[in-house]
Amino acid sequence: xxxxxxxxxxxxxxxxxxxxxxxxxxxxxxxxxxxxxxxxxxxxxxxxxxxxxxxxxxxxxxxxxxxxxxxxxxxxxxxxxxxxxxxxxxxxxxxxxxxxxxxxxxxxxxxxxxxxxxxxxxxxxxxxxxxxxxxxxxxxxxxxxxxxxxxxxxxxxxxxxxxxxxxxxxxxxxxxxxxxxxxxxxxxxxxxxxxxxxxxxxxxxxxxxxxxxxxxxxxxxxxxxxxxxxxxxxxxxxxxxxxxxxxxxxxxxxxxxxxxxxxxxxxxxxxxxxxxxxxxxxxxxxxxxxxxxxxxxxxxxxxxxxxxxxxxxxxxxxxxxxxxxxxxxxxxxxxxxxxxxxxxxxxxxxxxxxxxxxxxxxxxxxxxxxxxxxxxxxxxxxxxxxxxxxxxxxxxxxxxxxxxxxxxxxxxxxxxxxxxxxxxxxxxxxxxxxxxxxxxxxxxxxxxxxxxxxxxxxxxxxxxxxxxxxxxxxxxxxxxxxxxxxxxxxxxxxxxxxxxxxxxxxxxxxxxxxxxxxxxxxxxxxxxxxxxxxxxxxxxxxxxxxxxxxxxxxxxxxxxxxxxxxxxxxxxxxxxxxxxxxxxxxxxxxxxxxxxxxxxxxxxxxxxxxxxxxxxxxxxxxxxxxxxxxxxxxxxxxxxxxxxxxxxxxxxxxxxxxxxxxxxxxxxxxxxxxxxxxxxxxxxxxxxxxxxxxxxxxxxxxxxxxxxxxxxxxxxxxxxxxxxxxxxxxxxxxxxxxxxxxxxxxxxxxxxxxxxxxxxxxxxxxxxxxxxxxxxxxxxxxxxxxxxxxxxxxxx
Amino acid sequence: xxxxxxxxxxxxxxxxxxxxxxxxxxxxxxxxxxxxxxxxxxxxxxxxxxxxxxxxxxxxxxxxxxxxxxxxxxxxxxxxxxxxxxxxxxxxxxxxxxxxxxxxxxxxxxxxxxxxxxxxxxxxxxxxxxxxxxxxxxxxxxxxxxxxxxxxxxxxxxx
Numbered sequence: 001x002x003x004x005x006x007x008x009x010x011x012x013x014x015x016x017x018x019x020x021x022x023x024x025x026x027x028x029x030x031x032x033x034x035x036x037x038x039x040x041x042x043x044x045x046x047x048x049x050x051x052x053x054x055x056x057x058x059x060x061x062x063x064x065x066x067x068x069x070x071x072x073x074x075x076x077x078x079x080x081x082x083x084x085x086x087x088x089x090x091x092x093x094x095x096x097x098x099x100x101x102x103x104x105x106x107x108x109x110x111x112x113x114x115x116x117x118x119x120x121x122x123x124x125x126x127x128x129x130x131x132x133x134x135x136x137x138x139x140x141x142x143x144x145x146x147x148x149x150x151x152x153x154x155x156x157x158x159x160x161x162x163x164x165x166x167x168x169x170x171x172x173x174x175x176x177x178x179x180x181x182x183x184x185x186x187x188x189x190x191x192x193x194x195x196x197x198x199x200x201x202x203x204x205x206x207x208x209x210x211x212x213x214x215x216x217x218x219x220x221x222x223x224x225x226x227x228x229x230x231x232x233x234x235x236x237x238x239x240x241x242x243x244x245x246x247x248x249x250x251x252x253x254x255x256x257x258x259x260x261x262x263x264x265x266x267x268x269x270x271x272x273x274x275x276x277x278x279x280x281x282x283x284x285x286x287x288x289x290x291x292x293x294x295x296x297x298x299x300x301x302x303x304x305x306x307x308x309x310x311x312x313x314x315x316x317x318x319x320x321x322x323x324x325x326x327x328x329x330x331x332x333x334x335x336x337x338x339x340x341x342x343x344x345x346x347x348x349x350x351x352x353x354x355x356x357x358x359x360x361x362x363x364x365x366x367x368x369x370x371x372x373x374x375x376x377x378x379x380x381x382x383x384x385x386x387x388x389x390x391x392x393x394x395x396x397x398x399x400x401x402x403x404x405x406x407x408x409x410x411x412x413x414x415x416x417x418x419x420x421x422x423x424x425x426x427x428x429x430x431x432x433x434x435x436x437x438x439x440x441x442x443x444x445x446x447x448x449x450x451x452x453x454x455x456x457x458x459x460x461x462x463x464x465x466x467x468x469x470x471x472x473x474x475x476x477x478x479x480x481x482x483x484x485x486x487x488x489x490x491x492x493x494x495x496x497x498x499x500x501x502x503x504x505x506x507x508x509x510x511x512x513x514x515x516x517x518x519x520x521x522x523x524x525x526x527x528x529x530x531x532x533x534x535x536x537x538x539x540x541x542x543x544x545x546x547x548x549x550x551x552x553x554x555x556x557x558x559x560x561x562x563x564x565x566x567x568x569x570x571x572x573x574x575x576x577x578x579x580x581x582x583x584x585x586x587x588x589x590x591x592x593x594x595x596x597x598x599x600x601x602x603x604x605x606x607x608x609x610x611x612x613x614x615x616x617x618x619x620x621x622x623x624x625x626x627x628x629x630x631x632x633x634x635x636x637x638x639x640x641x642x643x644x645x646x647x648x649x650x651x652x653x654x655x656x657x658x659x660x661x662x663x664x665x666x667x668x669x670x671x672x673x674x675x676x677x678x679x680x681x682x683x684x685x686x687x688x689x690x691x692x693x694x695x696x697x698x699x700x701x702x703x704x705x706x707x708x709x710x711x712x713x714x715x716x717x718x719x720x721x722x723x724x725x726x727x728x729x730x731x732x733x734x735x736x737x738x739x740x741x742x743x744x745x746x747x748x749x750x751x752x753x754x755x756x757x758x759x760x761x762x763x764x765x766x767x768x769x770x771x772x773x774x775x776x777x778x779x780x781x782x783x784x785x786x787x788x789x790x791x792x793x794x795x796x
Numbered sequence: 797x798x799x800x801x802x803x804x805x806x807x808x809x810x811x812x813x814x815x816x817x818x819x820x821x822x823x824x825x826x827x828x829x830x831x832x833x834x835x836x837x838x839x840x841x842x843x844x845x846x847x848x849x850x851x852x853x854x855x856x857x858x859x860x861x862x863x864x865x866x867x868x869x870x871x872x873x874x875x876x877x878x879x880x881x882x883x884x885x886x887x888x889x890x891x892x893x894x895x896x897x898x899x900x901x902x903x904x905x906x907x908x909x910x911x912x913x914x915x916x917x918x919x920x921x922x923x924x925x926x927x928x929x930x931x932x933x934x935x936x937x938x939x940x941x942x943x944x945x946x947x948x949x950x951x952x953x954x955x
Binding site for chain 2: 177
């Protein structure tokens with residue numbers, strides 16, 4: 001039987017075919033037979049996909065583990081928000097989200113244009129084709145696949161070990177790294193951004209094909225929307241890396257984050273091209289549509305990188321079956337756009353406009369476009385060629401001895417040129433051109449001179465890093481550039497942005513004023529982000545492996561370099577809704593965390609036996625059985641011991657619940673005991689055989705250890721907060737303490753889980769990182785201001 | 797128009813040059829040859845899922861604990877972890893003499909990683925010869941932190 005969700009997708013495909021046939025027959029033969037059906041069919045398609053997404057969400061909320069995808073990414077005890085975010089935790093769900101948004105934009109196109117113009121109809125055809133292809137991809141890897149179709153389940157049903165209508169009772173659970181607010185918003189931002197790129201792309205293809213006017217206006221708001229969503233998605237991914245992965249930075253040139261950054265760069269290029277193209281249709285008449293198409297192709301490429309699993313990345317959790325389908329899609333679009341682009345290029349009459357020399361706005365803008373293309377290419381090449389070598393030659397290669405070095409050295413010079421172009425263009429004035437050129441040359445001169453300044457360690461590449469020595473000569477040469485060289489162009493760009501803001505604010509009419517302010521704010525954002533990124537990555541001070549014994553709770557412990565950490569409190573809790581201790585069992589990490597509370601008291605622990613030792617003891621007792629119990633909340637388990645007349649036959653791997661008396665610092669003289677005079681057991685539970693029962697009252701499946709601590713520098717408190725460590729059966733995650741100060745410096749402490757009575761911490765002092773966050777917020781504010789103003793395109 | 801064309805051609809040529817240059821540089825300098833474990837800090841590891849089985853057999857015969865190391869080629873912390881922590885003379889000596897070492901490439905041995913709930917590198921899992929997990933050490937810890945752990949686990953298993 002076909003699941004309901006798949007039926008909805010097939011139905012969506014069917015109505016799209018009706019709409020498509022209607023549109024095409026009208027285009028080619030001018031048959032208006034199906035005319036009345038087109039818009040309703042498209043809206044029905046959007047409705048069906050909306051319904052299927054709601055259905056998937058419903059399955060997640062009610063933990064319907066009959067569906068493989070729900071089982072894989074959810075569990076019944078998760079809080080509601082993580083059940084909902086489970087819908088986009090995996091490949092299948094994100095495809096559905098993507099295609100749903102494509103259909104919503106198709107419906108928008110149908111309702112706003114009513115398909116009156118040829119441009120609208122043709123754009124709709126391309127949009128629908130894209131949507132249908134994505135539905136097919138979704139169906140190939142359907143989120144509605146039943147769990148009984150899983151190969152291993154099929155096997156077990158065939159063998160009779162599982163009933164044919166098998167439904168698991170508990171879900172596999174969400175990856176601990178994804179149990180986080182930022183991860184609930186990151187995937188939808190990304191995939192909505194991917195989807196909203198469809199209309200600008202479709203319109204650009206139509207324009208390349210038939211020179212239909214008004215294409216830029218049709219796609220304009222969508223392109224801005226994509227820019228915002230993709231940008232924010234990347235930024236939120238950075239925040240997540242910073243706050244959860246404990247990378248200690250927000251950008252590591254991981255293939256996946258880089259892959260999404262590439263279309264964002266070309267899209268930025270497109271928006272610059274479009275801003276001149278809309279004023280004069282002859283300007284960038286090929287560059288603008290090509291950039292839109294390229295951005296869409298790169299979006300598809302990013303989807304492959306994220307999900308296909310051929311790239312070496314921290315994200316690599318994909319499956320390659322749909323990767324091939326996406327690759328075919330990319331191949332077709334690339335081929336079509338190259339042919340169309342070439343045709344347009346040779347058709348275009350070589351305009352014999354007067355030669356205004358190199359220094360005019362169009363040319364400088366063109367250089368800017370090329371810079372975006374160059375930066376995009378560097379990133380594209382850096383993530384692609386190692387994968388290419390691996391596929392073709394079976395060799396694993398790195399791009400540099402440290403991956404990020406490759407991207408940093410190659411991007412750095414072009415970033416400076418980009419800032420120079422920003423400084424020159426944003427405040428460009430035809431009348432003061434000569435004056436402005438002079439300023440530009442001075443700044444260029446300063447940039448070059450400052451490249452050679454020597455500092456302690458403020459270079460493009462970190463000379464103190466162990467990777468530095470292993471880089472080849474050329475990389476060392478660029479890596480030797482002093483980062484002071486960023487400042488002349490940065491100050492120039494800032495000054496120019498301020499000037500342009502002042503000009504815009506002087507404008508009387510309200511619309512250009514708001515739009516101009518938006519443009520200025522976005523460019524301030526650029527400066528803020530670059531400043532934050534460069535300063536924070538160059539001046540972060542790290543003290544690794546500050547291992548604080550838990551015993552020293554309340555005391556200031558020196559960790560070197562004048563820094564100290566005081567642990568205020570340690571506690572554990574369960575993230576999930578199920579009661580942690582249904583029958584009074586205490587989690588082992590809780591016991592290790594607060595031994596004074598539990599020692600010399602009765603405790604109940606519950607978990608898996610990881611170690612068994614039977615020891616013959618001196619009379620009157622004959623045997624002592626030691627059992628190490630591990631409940632997964634603490635890296636090391638807890639010993640329990642009981643005495644009986646004969647050895648107790650407990651196997652490792654058994655689940656037990658043990659109740660007994662907790663004794664600190666236990667030593668035994670018997671040989672074979674795990675607790676000896678040399679290695680005493682810090683804590684041990686003494687129990688009687690009757691108090692050991694089989695079966696477990698497992699603590700919740702998502703356990704959080706939190707350390708409340710204070711950070712000191714030269715005995716002065718500089719930060720405080722809570723660092724957390726989350727452990728679950730599907731992995732663990734760190735949630736560092738991040739204490740921001742007004743100066744923009746973050747106190748950043750990573751806690752890697754209690755082990756052996758030690759709290760392992762890493763302290764980082766990260767300056768200026770908040771500038772990057774401010775810059776991202778400025779990006780959002782600026783583009784929203786630009787979007788808020790709807791200006792008419794000339795001749796559009 | 798001419799200026800634009802000229803600039804485009806120059807940029808295109810430079811990009812191709814860049815692509816060629818970085819490609820050959822990577823092949824020449826940054827091939828991460830795996831066979832001799834040079835990337836794994838020069839320590840001999842059993843590799844992949846088959847290596848794990850083999851490792852347990854040896855561990856049972858010689859009554860040694862098993863240390864499973866999860867790494868990845870793109871893992872920036874792994875390189876330092878291998879030289880400074882696993883490569884620390886004291887740690888390395890104990891590991892090579894008293895442990896059965898198995899390394900898992902997170903990109904290739906995904907099933908093993910999933911089975912042991914490992915989601916990021918570097919990550920160590922210590923097990924007794926029967927395969928019971930004794931301790932998990934996630935992240936790039938330093939030698940001072942790891943040394944007592946490897947000593948204790950060795951002694952525990954020997955006992």
